[in-house]
Amino acid sequence: MTINYPNGKKFIPPSPLLKTKRPSSRVQHGKRGMRLEEEIAASNAFYLEREIAVIHKKPTPIQVVKVDYPKRSAAVINEAYYRHSSTTDFNGIYRGKYIDFEAKETQNKLSFPLKNFHEHQIVHMEKCQKLGGLTFVLIRFSSLNRVFLLESSYLSQFWNNQDKNDTRKSIPLNYIEKYGYEVYYGFQPPLDYLKIVDQLIESKNKRKGDHCGE
Amino acid sequence: MTINYPNGKKFIPPSPLLKTKRPSSRVQHGKRGMRLEEEIAASNAFYLEREIAVIHKKPTPIQVVKVDYPKRSAAVINEAYYRHSSTTDFNGIYRGKYIDFEAKETQNKLSFPLKNFHEHQIVHMEKCQKLGGLTFVLIRFSSLNRVFLLESSYLSQFWNNQDKNDTRKSIPLNYIEKYGYEVYYGFQPPLDYLKIVDQLIESKNKRKGDHCGE
Numbered sequence: 001m002t003i004n005y006p007n008g009k010k011f012i013p014p015s016p017l018l019k020t021k022r023p024s025s026r027v028q029h030g031k032r033g034m035r036l037e038e039e040i041a042a043s044n045a046f047y048l049e050r051e052i053a054v055i056h057k058k059p060t061p062i063q064v065v066k067v068d069y070p071k072r073s074a075a076v077i078n079e080a081y082y083r084h085s086s087t088t089d090f091n092g093i094y095r096g097k098y099i100d101f102e103a104k105e106t107q108n109k110l111s112f113p114l115k116n117f118h119e120h121q122i123v124h125m126e127k128c129q130k131l132g133g134l135t136f137v138l139i140r141f142s143s144l145n146r147v148f149l150l151e152s153s154y155l156s157q158f159w160n161n162q163d164k165n166d167t168r169k170s171i172p173l174n175y176i177e178k179y180g181y182e183v184y185y186g187f188q189p190p191l192d193y194l195k196i197v198d199q200l201i202e203s204k205n206k207r208k209g210d211h212c213g214e
Numbered sequence: 215m216t217i218n219y220p221n222g223k224k225f226i227p228p229s230p231l232l233k234t235k236r237p238s239s240r241v242q243h244g245k246r247g248m249r250l251e252e253e254i255a256a257s258n259a260f261y262l263e264r265e266i267a268v269i270h271k272k273p274t275p276i277q278v279v280k281v282d283y284p285k286r287s288a289a290v291i292n293e294a295y296y297r298h299s300s301t302t303d304f305n306g307i308y309r310g311k312y313i314d315f316e317a318k319e320t321q322n323k324l325s326f327p328l329k330n331f332h333e334h335q336i337v338h339m340e341k342c343q344k345l346g347g348l349t350f351v352l353i354r355f356s357s358l359n360r361v362f363l364l365e366s367s368y369l370s371q372f373w374n375n376q377d378k379n380d381t382r383k384s385i386p387l388n389y390i391e392k393y394g395y396e397v398y399y400g401f402q403p404p405l406d407y408l409k410i411v412d413q414l415i416e417s418k419n420k421r422k423g424d425h426c427g428e
Contacts, residue, residue, distance in 0.1 A: 054341050056301055061273040062291065077276065077294040087270055091305065093312040096346025100307075127268050132310025 005185050011145075036105050036140040036147065036191075040090070043189035047094075053194060055092030055099055061085050087124045088135075094194055095201060098133035100125060101152075105140040111170035112139055114162055122159045125152035134200055138183065138193060139176065149196045150180035220398050225359075250319050250354040250361065250405075254304070257403035261308075267408060269306030269313055275299050301338045302349075308408055309415060312347035314339060315366075319354040325384035326353055328376055336373045339366035348414055352397065352407060353390065363410045364394035 005011060037057070047053040066079035091100040102125075104116045117137075125135035135152040150171075158171050181196040219225060251271070261267040280293035305314040316339075318330045331351075339349035349366040364385075372385050395410045 048341070051341060051344065054301075054338065054345060054347075059273045059275040059297075059299075060278075062276045062278075062294070064274075064276075074295055077296070078292060080276070080291040080294055081288055082291070083273075085273075087268075093314070093342050093345045093347045096312070098307040098310070098312040124268065127262070127265060128307050130265065131268060131307045133268075133307045 007187065035142065036103050036138065039185075039191045040103055040138065040193070043191045043193065044090075044092075046189035047194065053092060053094035053099070055090060055094065057089050058085065058087065058091070084118075084120070086120050088121050094134075094197060097197075097201060098128065098131075099197065100128045100133050100135045101138060103138045103140075105142050107143050108170070109141065109143055109173070111168070111172045112141075112176065113170040114158060115169070117155070117159065119159075122152070122156055126156055129153065134197060136197075136200075138191075139180070141173070145185075147183045147185075147191060147193075148176050148180040149183055149193055150176055151200065154179045219400075221401060249356065250317050250352065253399075253405045254317055254352065254407070257405045257407065258304075258306075260403035261408060267306060267308035267313070269304060269308065271303050272299065272301065272305070298332075298334070300334050302335050308348075308411060311411075311415060312342065312345075313411065314342045314347050314349045315352055317352045317354075319356050321357050322384070323355065323357055323387070325382070325386045326355075326390065327384040328372060329383070331369070331373065336366070336370055340370055343367065348411060350411075350414075352405075353394070355387065359399075361397045361399075361405060361407075362390050362394040363397055363407055364390055365414065368393045 041057065044055045047055060061083040062080050063083050064077055064080045068076045068078050070076065088100055088102045090103065093099065102121050106112050106116065129135045129152055137150050137152065137155055138147060139150060140147045158168065162169060181199065183191055183193050183196055186192055255271065258269045261269060275297040276294050277297050278291050278294045282290045282292050284290065302314055302316045304317065307313065316335050320326050320330065343349045343366055350363050351366065351369055352361060352363055354361045372382065376383060395413065397405055397407050397410055400406055
């Protein structure tokens with residue numbers, strides 16, 4: 001099946017990433033959900049280069065235990081462990097606003113599983129939003145090739161209700177379509193999510209009073 | 215000589231950090247300038263817990279090359295390399311503003327060497343400031359036990375002039391005293407730098423017009 005971009009260009013899948021053989025099938029810490037993150041990285045590079053926004057992915061936290069210092073060579077870390085982050089992956093500044101978000105993908109076609117998120121990410125976004133930040137998630141339905149921006153308050157609603165009986169453990173697609181915004185693929189940048197953030201800023205400004213601007 | 219905190223409490227130096235023996239005296243990637251960073255970390259934890267601000271240090275970027283997955287154990291990174299960051303170390307949100315800063319220390323008593331900074335940090339702060347962020351450096355003169363907040367625009371001035379003949383390669387202390395703000399040690403938080411940021415926000419608001427607030 002030929003898939004085209006909204007602008008008519010043919011979709012060419014990227015080359016498969018080289019994978020090293022692993023002794024056991026344990027949780028992989030890298031390369032998961034890379035497609036969406038690559039597109040966000042490319043968009044962020046575009047925004048940075050055009051001085052539209054400064055938004056970066058935070059490095060994965062790693063606890064270093066042992067370092068070697070070979071002569072005439074760079075220091076080599078010989079023993080280290082992955083640590084859990086206490087924040088989301090992306091943050092930065094756009095139009096004077098603090099921007100903070102997570103990026104997640106699912107193969108599901110009808111809903112987005114809540115297990116993709118972690119408590120600390122939800123809490124982090126809630127705190128940032130209370131302090132005046134613009135916080136959201138970029139969700140990709142890989143099998144549908146559709147990306148949505150959903151403000152974190154809508155995610156929190158589902159998250160905080162999930163322990164109650166008979167409550168959904170995932171967010172239905174039609175809920176995301178209703179309360180979120182679809183982000184369409186383009187050329188430069190590939191995923192112009194800040195165009196949606198503009199809409200969020202405009203509605204906030206309308207509520208505050210137009211003459212104050214930003 | 216007994217040194218007291220401004221509130222009269224006696225200064226008790228922290229226990230020396232355990233140091234592992236290294237085969238050669240190469241650049242240490244950790245433990246440099248830890249005193250100021252520990253104080254900032256403690257202050258950030260205070261701000262977070264009281265929901266005053268959400269400000270975190272970014273993890274050190276590390277390029278992972280080899281990971282082992284032992285049975286019944288956490289994944290162990292066996293080969294990795296330190297990467298250069300393209301941003302500053304600290305950022306977050308306070309009173310709806312994007313906050314971004316670097317923390318540096320010097321043993322000097324009369325000036326702060328510019329070689330402590332890197333081009334990418336200066337450029338990063340300039341870009342964030344242009345987009346409406348509050349960007350600065352927290353500078354500690356260790357031998358004087360004094361900490362200053364200096365807005366990044368003042369740092370940029372010195373940085374951009376340093377290639378010209380007869381120009382200082384360091385920022386004089388009296389310049390920092392004049393254009394920066396001293397941050398005094400306290401109890402909770404240990405280094406209340408956001409109290410200075412309040413002053414920066416107030417002067418910005420005055421220039422914009424009081425009725426707009428934040």
